Amino acid sequence: MADESGVLVLGDVAAGDLSLTSLELLAAGRGLADSLGQELAIGVFGATLDQPSSQAISHGADKVYAVTHPLLADYQVDVQLVAMEALVKEANPSIVLVARTNQGRELAPRLAFRLGVGLAQDCLEVSVDASSGKLLANRPVYGGNAVAVVSCNYSPQVAAIRPKAYEPLEADASRQGQVVSFPVEIDASQVRCQVVETVKEEAEGIKLEDARVVVSGGRGLGGPEPFSALEDLAKQLGGAVGASRAAVDSGWVPSSYQVGLTGKTITPDLYITVAISGASQHMAGCSGAKVIVAINKDSEANILREARYAVVGDWEQVIPAFAEAVRELVQE
Amino acid sequence: MPIKIAVLAKQVIDPEMPMAAFRVDSESKKVDTPATIPPVVNGFDENAVEAALQIKDSQEATVTVISSGTEFALDVMKKPLSMGADELVLLQDQAFGNTIDSFVTAQLLAAAVRKLDGFDLVICGRQASDWDNAQVPLGVAEILGFSCISLGKKVEVKDGKVVVERITSDGYEVVEAPLPAVVTVSNELGQPRYPTLRGIMAATRKLPTIWTAADLDVETDQLQPRLSLLDLFVPERIQQCEIIEGEDAADAGRQLALKLREAKLI
Numbered sequence: 001m002a003d004e005s006g007v008l009v010l011g012d013v014a015a016g017d018l019s020l021t022s023l024e025l026l027a028a029g030r031g032l033a034d035s036l037g038q039e040l041a042i043g044v045f046g047a048t049l050d051q052p053s054s055q056a057i058s059h060g061a062d063k064v065y066a067v068t069h070p071l072l073a074d075y076q077v078d079v080q081l082v083a084m085e086a087l088v089k090e091a092n093p094s095i096v097l098v099a100r101t102n103q104g105r106e107l108a109p110r111l112a113f114r115l116g117v118g119l120a121q122d123c124l125e126v127s128v129d130a131s132s133g134k135l136l137a138n139r140p141v142y143g144g145n146a147v148a149v150v151s152c153n154y155s156p157q158v159a160a161i162r163p164k165a166y167e168p169l170e171a172d173a174s175r176q177g178q179v180v181s182f183p184v185e186i187d188a189s190q191v192r193c194q195v196v197e198t199v200k201e202e203a204e205g206i207k208l209e210d211a212r213v214v215v216s217g218g219r220g221l222g223g224p225e226p227f228s229a230l231e232d233l234a235k236q237l238g239g240a241v242g243a244s245r246a247a248v249d250s251g252w253v254p255s256s257y258q259v260g261l262t263g264k265t266i267t268p269d270l271y272i273t274v275a276i277s278g279a280s281q282h283m284a285g286c287s288g289a290k291v292i293v294a295i296n297k298d299s300e301a302n303i304l305r306e307a308r309y310a311v312v313g314d315w316e317q318v319i320p321a322f323a324e325a326v327r328e329l330v331q332e
Numbered sequence: 333m334p335i336k337i338a339v340l341a342k343q344v345i346d347p348e349m350p351m352a353a354f355r356v357d358s359e360s361k362k363v364d365t366p367a368t369i370p371p372v373v374n375g376f377d378e379n380a381v382e383a384a385l386q387i388k389d390s391q392e393a394t395v396t397v398i399s400s401g402t403e404f405a406l407d408v409m410k411k412p413l414s415m416g417a418d419e420l421v422l423l424q425d426q427a428f429g430n431t432i433d434s435f436v437t438a439q440l441l442a443a444a445v446r447k448l449d450g451f452d453l454v455i456c457g458r459q460a461s462d463w464d465n466a467q468v469p470l471g472v473a474e475i476l477g478f479s480c481i482s483l484g485k486k487v488e489v490k491d492g493k494v495v496v497e498r499i500t501s502d503g504y505e506v507v508e509a510p511l512p513a514v515v516t517v518s519n520e521l522g523q524p525r526y527p528t529l530r531g532i533m534a535a536t537r538k539l540p541t542i543w544t545a546a547d548l549d550v551e552t553d554q555l556q557p558r559l560s561l562l563d564l565f566v567p568e569r570i571q572q573c574e575i576i577e578g579e580d581a582a583d584a585g586r587q588l589a590l591k592l593r594e595a596k597l598i
């Protein structure tokens with residue numbers, strides 16, 4: 001392909017609205033498109049797309065491709081890929097952005113391979129190189145111990161962006177944009193993966209990803225029971241409970257609690273870690289927290305290099321007194 | 333017919349090595365590891381071996397481990413054999429060095445899978461703990477035209493289909509796909525089995541098959557890296573930690589609550 005131009009965001013729709021991660025992608029894409037002096041387009045996929053299309057325009061898109069097909073009404077990975085590939089060929093962009101969500105983890109690499117190009121995976125920051133006009137992507141590697149800056153040798157340049165790396169732009173209802181309908185051809189025989197059952201294991205209450213306060217427990221808790229004290233504490237603070245992978249691997253809490261590189265990315269105002277050492281792979285999921293607090297008996301633990309406040313001590317002594325004081329303060 | 337399974341396993345720098353030992357040489361854009369820290373089989377790839385062996389425990393199956401790299405610590409890469417895998421194939425060439433990316437790695441591994449022929453299932457780790465790309469398996473599936481399911485915590489083969497419990501952000505879903513298929517697995521699959529003494533003895537006697545770039549049928553264009561690495565650096569951490577003191581640990585806990593109140597965080 002030649003004459004590629006512009007930035008194309010591959011969006012997704014959740015319960016009738018353009019998803020939060022798509023809004024984040026539009027913010028990232030707007031910056032790139034402005035640097036290039038080119039257009040920002042978004043593809044939205046489904047059966048009814050009026051609402052997400054206007055949301056996309058008020059959040060920064062110049063153009064919306066409403067990609068429609070009855071088979072796109074419910075997400076199915078193989079069909080979604082066919083639609084995405086067709087759209088990229090139609091729009092012929094220079095840069096494609098995908099969110100590294102649970103679905104994006106499959107879609108972005110498979111799409112890049114289908115297009116025969118590279119993928120800058122799990123990026124925290126994307127920009128345009130002023131001299132070459134090429135995409136520059138910063139991505140954490142080695143579990144977050146290092147950052148690699150990569151560029152793409154082939155076009156289109158595809159990047160997957162880590163959720164919460166960008167803040168959505170303010171909605172501006174006066175923004176103008178164009179909506180283009182793009183019907184795709186999909187053959188039902190392209191469906192290979194079938195979801196036959198869905199099981200929810202998430203904790204009740206506030207979602208971990210959305211909580212303003214998160215209290216997480218690690219291996220040093222020594223068993224599943226102490227998590228009930230953390231649940232109480234989180235409830236007092238109007239927050240949610242998370243965990244390190246060591247606590248998940250020990251079977252103390254379900255994997256939906258895991259914070260980190262291979263777990264959830266959280267950006268609370270307050271993140272309280274209890275008996276967590278602060279391995280880089282854990283920090284990869286919480287480095288966007290505004291204030292980190294550590295409760296750890298080891299004054300040498302890495303978490304003390306990441307925390308704003310810390311108590312060096314045994315959680316068995318610290319937590320009951322802390323929780324009691326929190327209860328009094330919150331009820332005042 | 334026995335089920336023919338390939339496991340793709342990568343040799344990596346030990347991700348649990350002390351953080352203080354982690355150094356980047358910005359000149360060569362490489363991670364320097366002290367010689368005292370031996371490499372390991374990527375953790376999720378041990379989960380992949382375990383998933384394959386669980387299938388082999390319940391039905392007739394063969395398990396072939398394939399790895400690509402420039403140099404191997406043979407004792408490390410034989411671990412899957414000592415756990416119970418049947419064969420080890422190493423794609424070893426200096427050409428698989430610094431300028432190769434996930435795209436090229438997937439081309440090489442797919443070529444080896446094609447050459448060995450007849451696989452029903454290719455099981456991989458969800459990501460390599462060095463470059464954390466989580467791309468190679470999905471690429472292998474695309475190149476070979478196999479079905480693809482990622483992030484499995486349980487993998488079974490039934491009636492010509494693979495059935496996978498796939499981790500989602502709030503639990504899991506059961507996904508089925510026709511064979512042949514590529515499946516990636518995560519640590520939620522559970523602790524991989526330990527090698528038995530018999531397994532270790534059997535593994536010492538097994539010699540790996542070694543192929544170089546010339547043994548693999550890959551078009552030249554597909555060996556061109558799709559990405560360039562412009563820089564590699566260790567991010568600076570600037571956080572100043574305030575240690576909250578008290579008369580004892582409990583008192584420090586109370587002081588912490590007051591501190592957070594003062595900072596309007598609670």
Ligand SMILES: Cc1cc2nc3c(=O)[nH]c(=O)nc-3n(C[C@H](O)[C@H](O)[C@H](O)COP(=O)(O)OP(=O)(O)OC[C@H]3O[C@@H](n4cnc5c(N)ncnc54)[C@H](O)[C@@H]3O)c2cc1C
Nearest residue numbers: 218219220244245246260261262263275277281282297315
């Ligand atoms: C590829 C890869 C991906 C990974 N992804 C993730 C991920 O997404 N999330 C994640 O969390 N990890 C992840 N890990 C694992 C990570 O490297 C660490 O092994 C893990 O985070 C350690 O968990 P922990 O801090 O609970 O346990 P440990 O490292 O064992 O730390 C326990 C801490 O508890 C403290 N402690 C013990 N007893 C007490 C007590 N009585 N009172 C107070 N403190 C006490 C100790 O001082 C210690 O600091 C990943 C690893 C790899 C290789």
Ligand SMILES: Cc1cc2nc3c(=O)[nH]c(=O)nc-3n(C[C@H](O)[C@H](O)[C@H](O)COP(=O)(O)OP(=O)(O)OC[C@H]3O[C@@H](n4cnc5c(N)ncnc54)[C@H](O)[C@@H]3O)c2cc1C
Nearest residue numbers: 340341399400432434456457459460463465466467468561
């Ligand atoms: C310019 C550049 C320079 C690089 N330099 C280096 C370097 O110096 N050293 C280095 O190691 N990497 C380097 N990389 C990354 C690297 O070459 C590939 O990305 C890597 O070999 C494949 O690993 P991954 O992290 O992409 O695997 P992922 O896609 O994260 O791996 C997922 C799974 O695929 C399978 N798998 C992946 N790789 C292999 C393999 N080699 N053999 C068998 N199975 C595998 C495993 O099952 C693994 O769990 C570089 C990348 C770029 C872009």
